[in-house]
Amino acid sequence: MRSLIDILDLSVEELDDLLKTANDIIDNPQKYSKSCEGKKIATLFFEPSTRTRMSFEAAMYELGGNVISMTGGATSSAAKGESVADTIKVVSNYVDIIAMRHFIEGAALVASENGDVPIINAGDGGHCHPTQTLADLLTIYREKGHLDNLTIGLCGDLKYGRTVHSLINAMSRYEGVKFVLISPKELMCPDYVLEDKDQDSFTVTTSLEEAMPSLDILYMTRIQKERFDSEEEYLRLKDSYILNPEKLLTAKSDMKILHPLPRVNEISVAVDDDPRAVYFKQTLYGKYMRMALILKLLNEAEDKNKVSLMPSDALSDEYKCTNPKCISQCEQELKHKSVIRNNKRRCVYCEHDI
Numbered sequence: 001m002r003s004l005i006d007i008l009d010l011s012v013e014e015l016d017d018l019l020k021t022a023n024d025i026i027d028n029p030q031k032y033s034k035s036c037e038g039k040k041i042a043t044l045f046f047e048p049s050t051r052t053r054m055s056f057e058a059a060m061y062e063l064g065g066n067v068i069s070m071t072g073g074a075t076s077s078a079a080k081g082e083s084v085a086d087t088i089k090v091v092s093n094y095v096d097i098i099a100m101r102h103f104i105e106g107a108a109l110v111a112s113e114n115g116d117v118p119i120i121n122a123g124d125g126g127h128c129h130p131t132q133t134l135a136d137l138l139t140i141y142r143e144k145g146h147l148d149n150l151t152i153g154l155c156g157d158l159k160y161g162r163t164v165h166s167l168i169n170a171m172s173r174y175e176g177v178k179f180v181l182i183s184p185k186e187l188m189c190p191d192y193v194l195e196d197k198d199q200d201s202f203t204v205t206t207s208l209e210e211a212m213p214s215l216d217i218l219y220m221t222r223i224q225k226e227r228f229d230s231e232e233e234y235l236r237l238k239d240s241y242i243l244n245p246e247k248l249l250t251a252k253s254d255m256k257i258l259h260p261l262p263r264v265n266e267i268s269v270a271v272d273d274d275p276r277a278v279y280f281k282q283t284l285y286g287k288y289m290r291m292a293l294i295l296k297l298l299n300e301a302e303d304k305n306k307v308s309l310m311p312s313d314a315l316s317d318e319y320k321c322t323n324p325k326c327i328s329q330c331e332q333e334l335k336h337k338s339v340i341r342n343n344k345r346r347c348v349y350c351e352h353d354i
C-alpha cells in the first residue's frame with residue numbers, strides 16, 4: 001500500500017504510466033465505469049477548494065465508486081482539537097482511500113504515517129500539491145505532444161506556490177526542460193526546491209515581458225493572500241503581474257497558458273478567448289489524472305504492506321523546526337524529525353532549513 005505525498009514519490013516511468021491510463025480513460029470512459037465498484041473515497045478538505053475536491057469526487061463517481069466528504073475543518077472534530085493523526089486513524093475505518101488538503105505544511109506526511117489506507121496529498125499549505133502537477137503534466141502532454149525540450153515560465157508567487165514547487169520537481173526530470181522563474185524578489189522560489197537541480201536550467205527574472213518571447217509554456221499563478229503574514233505586504237505585491245492580450249503580442253503562436261486556478265486578476269478575462277489559453281481545459285484533465293491515480297493506488301493497496309514515505313535517514317533529535325506553519329509545531333506529541341540534504345539540516349515535514 002502506497003500514498004502520494006510529493007510528486008517525487010512517483011518515478012518518471014510511473015508518471016508516464018499515469019498519463020497513458022488517463023489518455024485511455026479519455027478515449028474509453030466506459031471501460032473504466034465500474035473499476036471502483038464497492039470502493040469509497042473520503043475527501044477531507046481543511047482548506048477551501050473547488051477543482052481539487054470536486055474533481056476527486058467526480059473521478060471516483062466516474063469509476064463507479066462512492067464518496068464521503070468533509071469540507072472545512074470547522075465542521076469536523078478538528079475544531080474540537082482532534083489531531084490529524086487521530087482524524088486519519090478514524091476515517092481509515094470508513095473508506096478505501098483518502099484525499100486530504102490541509103493548510104499546515106507536512107500534514108499529509110503525518111496522515112500517511114497514521115492511515116491504514118492510501119493517502120493522497122491534495123495540497124499541504126504552501127508546501128506541495130502533487131495532483132495539480134498530474135493535471136499540469138497531462139495538459140502539457142496533450143497540448144504540446146511531449147514533456148521534454150520545453151521552456152516553462154513560472155510567474156507570480158513562487159515562494160508559497162505549492163503547485164510551482166511540485167511542477168518544478170516533476171518537469172526537471174524530463175530531458176531539455178528549462179525554467180524561467182518570474183517573480184517579485186519577495187516571492188522567489190525557495191532554495192529547497194531548486195538546490196538539487198541542474199542550475200543551468202534556471203533563469204531568474206522579475207520581468208514577464210522580458211521572458212515572454214522565449215516561452216513554450218507560461219504557468220501563471222495567483223498571489224495568495226491567505227499565505228501572507230502581513231496584509232500590507234500582500235497589498236504591495238498583489239498586482240505584480242497581470243497578463244493581458246497586449247502582453248501576449250510577443251509570445252510564440254503555439255505557447256500555452258496554464259494556471260492552476262483560481263485566478264483573481266492575474267489573467268485578464270480577455271485572454272480566455274485566446275487559443276493559447278488552456279487553463280479551463282486543465283481542470284478537466286485534472287479529473288482524468290485523478291481517476292488514473294485512484295486506480296493505481298487502489299490497485300497497489302491490494303498489498304496491505306505499507307510503504308512508508310518517511311525518509312529512511314530521518315532522525316528524531318533535538319533540532320526543532322521553527323516554521324510556524326509546519327505540522328511539527330501544531331500536532332501534539334509529534335516528534336521533530338530532520339534529514340541532512342546538501343549539507344543542510346531539513347525538517348522532514350515542511351522541508352524548511354533548521
Ligand code: CP
Nearest residue numbers: 049050051052260261
Ligand atoms: N488548483 C487548485 O488546487 O484549485 P482548488 O483550490 O479550487 O482546488
